[in-house]
Amino acid sequence: MTAPLLDVQDLKTHFFNEDGITRAVDGLSFAVAPQETVGIVGESGCGKTVTALSILQLLPPRLGRIVGGRILFEGTDLTRLSERQLRAIRGNRIGMIFQEPMTSLNPVLSIGHQIAEAVRIHKGFSASAARSRASQMLDLVKIPDAARRLDDYPHQFSGGMRQRVMIAMALACDPKMLIADEPTTALDVTIQAQVLKLMLELKAKTGAAIVLITHDLGVVAETCQRVVVMYAGRKVEEAPVGELFARPAHPYTRGLLASIARGKAGARAKRLKEIPGMVPSLREPMQGCAFAPRCQFAIDACRLQQPGLRPVAGEPQHQAACLRLGEVLAP
Numbered sequence: 001m002t003a004p005l006l007d008v009q010d011l012k013t014h015f016f017n018e019d020g021i022t023r024a025v026d027g028l029s030f031a032v033a034p035q036e037t038v039g040i041v042g043e044s045g046c047g048k049t050v051t052a053l054s055i056l057q058l059l060p061p062r063l064g065r066i067v068g069g070r071i072l073f074e075g076t077d078l079t080r081l082s083e084r085q086l087r088a089i090r091g092n093r094i095g096m097i098f099q100e101p102m103t104s105l106n107p108v109l110s111i112g113h114q115i116a117e118a119v120r121i122h123k124g125f126s127a128s129a130a131r132s133r134a135s136q137m138l139d140l141v142k143i144p145d146a147a148r149r150l151d152d153y154p155h156q157f158s159g160g161m162r163q164r165v166m167i168a169m170a171l172a173c174d175p176k177m178l179i180a181d182e183p184t185t186a187l188d189v190t191i192q193a194q195v196l197k198l199m200l201e202l203k204a205k206t207g208a209a210i211v212l213i214t215h216d217l218g219v220v221a222e223t224c225q226r227v228v229v230m231y232a233g234r235k236v237e238e239a240p241v242g243e244l245f246a247r248p249a250h251p252y253t254r255g256l257l258a259s260i261a262r263g264k265a266g267a268r269a270k271r272l273k274e275i276p277g278m279v280p281s282l283r284e285p286m287q288g289c290a291f292a293p294r295c296q297f298a299i300d301a302c303r304l305q306q307p308g309l310r311p312v313a314g315e316p317q318h319q320a321a322c323l324r325l326g327e328v329l330a331p
Contacts, residue, residue: 004031005074005177005209006055012068013047013054022282024050024064026233032177037203037210039224039241041217041256045279047233048213049099052179055211056096057086074176092122095170095208099182101162105154111138112150115169122173137168140205141198160191164198171202177209184219196223217260221245226317229253232280232290235309239318249312249320251295251328289323297324 013025025047032038040048053059055071057078071078073094078086090096098104106114115137116130125133131150138146141164154162163183170178180199184192200223203210212224220227220241227244229237229252237250248254255275277294280286289307292298302323310325312318322328 002033003075004072005034005036006032006211007072008051008055008069009072010069011051011054011066011071013050013059013064014067015060015064017063020283023233023285024282025054026282026286027069028230028233028235029069030228030235030238032209032211034176035203035207035209036226037200037212037224039212039214039220039227040230041214041220041227042230043215043256043279045282046230048215048230049181051230052096052181052211052213055179056090056094057081057083058090088122091118091170091175092173093176095173095175095178097163097166097170097178097180097183099185101159101166102154104166105162107154110151110153111157111165115165115172118169119172133172134168137172138165140171140202141165141168143168160187160195163187163191163195167195167199167202171206171208174206175208177211178203179211179213181213182215183212184214184216192219199223217245217256229256232286233282234290235321236291237318237320238309239312239315243315243318247312247315247318247329249318249325249329250291250322251297252291253320254328255294289321297322297327299324 009029011025011028015022015024028051040051042048054066055078059065066079112131112134115134119125119130119133135147135150138149143149143161143164157165184195187195196219199210214220224241227239227241228235229250231252237253244253248257258273259275275294280290280293288303288305292302295302305323307321307323309319309321312320312325
């Protein structure tokens with residue numbers, strides 16, 4: 001069996017402020033194989049983005065801190081590296097596509113300068129070679145007239161083009177893994193489809209693994225091989241993507257799938273199903289299953305005992321953290 005490229009083990013990331021401790025990620029484990037695409041899904045505030053920031057050690061200084069667990073990348077525990085060692089990995093071995101490119105790109109530096117800078121630092125290219133590489137990357141992400149646009153600034157690009165620039169920057173140093181945090185959220189549907197298609201094409205060319213963070217299960221269905229479902233900082237289900245859509249085993253996953261709009265264009269709209277109740281506060285220690293207050297299957301044991309991941313019968317790669325799997329999966 002191939003060793004995982006990334007192996008996150010029992011990760012706990014907390015934020016410390018005057019109001020107390022926020023347990024943003026609370027015991028998360030998952031692995032990513034070489035050249036695999038893994039989706040991390042869940043509603044806003046479940047810990048998806050904090051997971052990505054934890055992997056790259058980009059948490060807000062003095063506020064966020066990893067308090068437990070390990071993050072193994074190519075066998076090296078990233079939590080034990082110095083800042084200098086981490087800088088050699090960020091943007092080089094691991095690329096990152098942030099959610100909003102307009103706030104991630106430097107508005108006073110040209111696009112060409114920003115792409116070339118990473119190549120000069122990590123690969124030791126000369127200025128001319130780095131500029132040539134930047135032009136090549138813009139051409140690779142299908143930006144028209146790439147060589148001429150090297151000297152343009154972020155505000156001169158549309159939202160979809162800025163996201164393509166972010167992809168070009170993330171891939172410029174040929175990383176082994178790409179972390180994409182909601183890469184299509186701010187884009188319209190047509191541009192979303194173009195960006196996702198581009199990411200898959202580039203993955204096929206470069207062989208990079210992808211961790212795709214999103215709240216959009218449609219995006220997961222289109223792009224991922226495996227999916228991790230998070231709720232309140234914890235993993236509640238993990239499965240191959242086809243298996244998850246065919247047989248969701250956790251009540252929260254079922255609620256997410258039931259809330260997706262269905263039906264052909266022009267058909268009479270149906271009321272979307274909502275998940276009742278509120279997301280629990282991550283500032284309070286949680287006893288039992290975090291989803292129990294909102295779950296129709298919950299019993300007293302669910303509120304007292306935190307469920308561990310259990311295999312779903314018939315599919316060893318499908319696991320769910322639920323004490324009542326049999327009742328949830330019953331016809």
